[in-house]
Amino acid sequence: MGMSHRIAKLLAGATLLWAPVAALDARAPSRTTAKPAQGADARFRALSEAEYRWRIDQNAADEDSGSAGSRQLPDVGPAAQAARLARWEATAKALATIDPQGLSPDVRIDYMVYRGQIDALLAAQRFRDYEKPLNADTSFWGNLAGWARGSFTRESQYRDYIAMLRALPRYFDQQIGNMQAGLARGFTPPRVTLKGRDIGVAQVVDAGTGEDQPFYAPFRTMPANMAPATVAALRAEAMAAIRDGVIPAHRKLLNFLRNDYMPKAQISTAAYDLPDGKAYYRSKIREYVTADMTPEQVHAIGLSEMQRIRGRMDAVMKEVKFQGDFAAFLTFLRTDPQFYAKTPQELLDWAAWFAKSFDGVASDWFGRLPRSRFAIKPVPADLAPFYTAGRGGTGIYLVNTYNLPSRALYALPALTLHESAPGHAFQMPLAAENKALPAFRRDSYLSAYGEGWALYCEALGEDMGLYKTPYERFGMLSYQAWRAARLVVDTGIHAMGWSREKAQAYLHDNTALSDHEIETEVDRYIAWPGQALSYYMGQLAFQRARAKAETALGPKFNIRAWHDAMLQLGYVPLPVIEARTDRFIAEGGKGPYPEEE
Structure with a gap:
């Protein structure tokens, strides 16, 4: 996050409701070549x-x-x-x-x-x-x-x-x-x-x-x-x-x-039990998913994706020749000392190493790099006990050094790619630096886009070769499962009668998150209805758009140009990602910046 x-x-x-996607012309010229604003534009x-x-x-x-x-x-x-x-x-x-x-x-x-x-x-x-x-x-x-x-x-x-x-x-x-x-x-809040x-x-x-x-x-x-x-x-x-x-x-x-x-x-953990709760929760789905979907539809997507990711996690378990079932493997990952830092500084050092590893390949995957740099600091002590594992943004990557046995090193590469570069500490300054966009697209954070991009960056780490061990790859997959599980858990809690304990058990059984992280995460979903849905739904939008461009353009597809086209958007609802990709295809894979031509 x-x-x-x-x-x-x-x-x-x-x-x-983002129904009028067809109104976006995929063949439209870039902003720099658009005609001057006229009557309706000026209004x-x-x-x-x-x-x-x-x-x-x-x-x-x-x-x-x-x-x-x-x-x-x-x-x-x-x-x-x-x-x-x-x-x-x-x-x-x-x-x-x-x-x-x-x-x-x-x-x-x-x-x-x-x-x-x-x-x-x-x-x-x-x-x-x-x-x-x-909230929590x-x-x-x-x-x-x-x-x-x-x-x-x-x-x-x-x-x-x-x-x-x-x-x-x-x-x-x-x-x-x-x-x-x-x-x-x-x-x-509950x-x-x-x-x-x-x-x-x-x-x-x-x-x-x-x-x-x-x-x-x-x-x-x-x-x-x-x-x-x-x-x-x-x-x-x-x-x-x-x-x-x-x-x-x-x-x-x-x-x-x-x-x-x-x-x-209130004692209840469900948004449905708030005043006008059903309408309230539906409004939060629309806000955070940028689409008009029912809780049941979101829940079904989560279950389907969890099944797909679980297959990949099982394959990694076989790759490392672990003797035991999935639950035993998760216990091994949660308890073996080799996977955990001994001191807060060691955790910060590993985070810095992974962040610097991306710098070594950044120019192969991105044409336009942000001018802004970022610092790596620990989460302040008063926030750390109930804070997430990390938090990133313009100029900062916060790493939670509280309760070190809950901060697995094999998950740190995925966390770092999400919160630092090319995730939040990369995308957010690029948006702010894009003065061609109106301020409300540069500065107003849109969770489905911003969190979807950061989660896409976790998976991109595999393409970039930044996961050096099967365990680090499993950490990435566990994080993917964690976000897909949010679709199941958030809707389960707020619309389908799930208890706090059932939600915790679902994450415990299907991800390698520590029990401490599971408790803080579930409480966050309980207290902040709908926000957790934005991550995986956003990632799916980026992945679908990239696959579409790769298929349509074949050998002409340039990943640097497509990434730049996505990051040039600022903050947009998910359908705009596909529409901008359609324009990218129509223009033969041409990126938004001259150096890519």
């Missing part, structure tokens, strides 16, 4: 650009903000939520007056992408998702931790940060109010997934006003060229804001979580 679990639940989106541009600027202004600081981006905490109170609903309803109404067939081919794709975002944002607003601002993976208070880990270089950045600290009590009060409203109507979610809040309270306070971190080391008087004044202002606002706000939130929210959260 990429670092997409930010307020992007506000920014990102997918379409409610759409004015509408989308104005709304997107407004939408960005609604954004908050989060774990990806670092030292750039918005320096404000949004208004999330009732009046602001009503204003968002009204704005997106008006936008949807205006979009309905624009005929996509009257748009130029490139703008027609922009229209489809944008319409999907508005549909998803509007659905989330109508279901009042803002009344549940946390992320929370509104945890998202602010990214600012505390930020690195500032200018006085203005420090002052913006202090302003955020002063606004934090108001923001927390609004979020608590939203959570109280959700609690009153039974719209909360109680079982909230265990331990108060740890990060308690750590802020317990740290007090000393220099160990997490929110004081940017002030411990300040630029050497800053005037001493300015440094002293900024530090004093920050400490006052922490003492008078940040700590009391966290103490209030902690009391609310422990005494009201966590004990009274």
Whole structure:
């Protein structure tokens, strides 16, 4: 999973229904050769650009903000939520007056992408998702931790940060109010997934006003060229804001979580049991799969893919001449010390080695490489116990070094290809650097595309020869099975009456994931309905499109050119992947960049 679990639940989106795929002309010219926008194009541009600027202004600081981006905490109170609903309803109404067939081919794709975002944002607003601002993976208070880990270089950045600290009590009060409203109507994460979610809040309270306070971190080391008087004044202002606002706000939130929210959260793990739960879960399938599918259809695809992958896993087991059944092989992989790092640094070192191994073959598989580089760092200690094995994005690949016996080295190559390069830390900066695209295609993370690409990259590692042992290949297959199993488990939990224990057992019996990872993963699916479906459905779209191009073009197929064509898209719904591939075929396999010609 990429670092997409930010307020992007506000920014990102997918379409409610991507039926008009035929409207995409596979023979359309590239964006650089398209005719200038005319009447309908201009109307759409004015509408989308104005709304997107407004939408960005609604954004908050989060774990990806670092030292750039918005320096404000949004208004999330009732009046602001009503204003968002009204704005997106008006936008949807205006979009309905624009005929996509009257748009130029490139703008027609922009229209489809944008319409999907508005549909998803509007659905989330109508279901009042803002009344549940946390899940087993992320929370509104945890998202602010990214600012505390930020690195500032200018006085203005420090002052913006202090302003955020002063606004934090108001923001927390609004979020608590939203959570109280959700609690009153039974719209909360399942109680079982909230265990331990108060740890990060308690750590802020317990740290007090000393220099160990997490929110004081940017002030411990300040630029050497800053005037001493300015440094002293900024530090004093920050400490006052922490003492008078940040700590009391966290103490209030902690009391609310422990005494009201966590004990009274819903017991059921199924989205179907939420208010209007069946419609809510279907909206999440549409959002995260970018297609209008039933839970039963998704479930069936998962079962079929699991059977196919299991056949390949059995073949690897025979290749290494393991004496025993599949369950015994999984036990061997989960318990043999040879497969596990002894220290956190050893795990980080192996991750760096695998990331660098891709660099050695990158130019053979990709024509356009991102300018952005990425760092490899451990997951922060307060998040690690319930965090995923890794997380990647622009400039960062986080590796979870907590509970080393659950972090198998044979799975690390697949994880690294997914989270670093050519996965999230490769695709995300390429999208951001593509200034030919409108901002809502560069910056608004679309899970089906982004996660589908990253999972495709895991399988691509086999083509690239990066899995050096049968065990590493099995690790990749186990990860593939894990994502295919999500189609089974997510729909099973939320629509088919599966218990938490049944979901855990399914992953235990069909993947090599450790029991700790299985527990944290299942709780994530329980608390975040539908999101887990995006990975494998997205990968299938990329694999089908590539196979289509390879068959149609034969010896003319150029994998570098096709990869570049896919990565040039920014974030798009899955049908656009096939449509862009059709154009790629029609143009004889020509890539989007001159150096490929």
